[in-house]
Amino acid sequence: VTEIMFFGGLFMTYIAYRGAYPDAFAAASQKLNTTEGFINTLVLICSSLTMAMAVRCAAQGKKKAVVWLLFATMLFGLAFLGIKADEYTYKFQHHEVPGANFAPEDLNANVDHASLYFALYFGMTGLHAFHMIVGIGILCFILRGAMKGIYTPAWHTPVELFGLYWHFVDIVWIFLFPLLYLIDVHKGK
Template identity: 45%
Template sequence: MWLFLVTEVMLFGGLFVAYIIFRNLYPEMYHEAHHHLNKVMGAINTIVLIFSSWTMATAVGMAQRNEPKKSFRYMAVTIVCACVFLVIKFFEYEHKFHEGLLPGGYFDAAKNGLTHPKADLFFSLYFMMTGLHGLHVLVGMSLIVWVMWRTKRGDFNSHYYTPVEMSGLYWHLVDLIWIYLFPLLYLIG
């Protein structure tokens, strides 16, 4: 499982490298473009995800201590947090679509008044990185739902709770990637 997480880090690693390279090439563009991201929404999402990581960790702890019901409840809270995250993300995306802040070829400078000729690149990266992350949120959610179902069925006890722990690890990774994405995309400049 840890190995699998390493592969995930490498997968995102490629995107981070692209980010760094273009940031070095066009620092002023990044500066201009990042003002168009909604810091408040990003910050709320960060808090939501960190909170969900805590609930997930607690759920794993409860599974370890033979308290499947509590574990189930904490996982439910995690799922709610994930949904909140996605809803906020959805509103952010909608806003971007509205302003023509879209990747590459669909970028529409007339609608948003960005002057830097390469500004579209920032939004290409923004959508690729957050989009891939969103996909991982969905995968993480389905994993947690599956584990919840198995908890309900009474599969886990203090001797066997590996799937809970693994889903937890995965969820922490999803969280961690966001913690990197947030400052890199929203808080630069």
């Protein structure tokens, strides 16, 4: 519940400022790479699938499948973070990070309002990435237990509870992607 309230507050802040500065937010959103955002969405949907399958296999006592599915989930999570790191690197190289060096090229908008958009972008996606990093850390622990064979049909609660966490993080991205990347994509064409 606290995570929902926290992300909910960020979403409401974004919506309020987007309503106040629609032109600057639309122009700034055109600087995002929708292809990388879309690929990351597909990666996370695949990670949710492998996580759900891991929970099911744990409930059925399929130990080898649980290990492989948890490992696949981890790889999808790492792929997401790698793509996000590439996107962040591009933003740093092109001065699209709020601060003293903020000077995005070809931005037809108020720079201060565009800076606010990017501050929210980095804050929201950075917090999401932090949750992914924490999730991968927990996943290492869960995976180690799966390799030892401690999860059985009678007791697989850690896998199931972690699955809920993982799905929550994925759902947050399902809202972040259209809100940040797609909501104004038609204005750039």
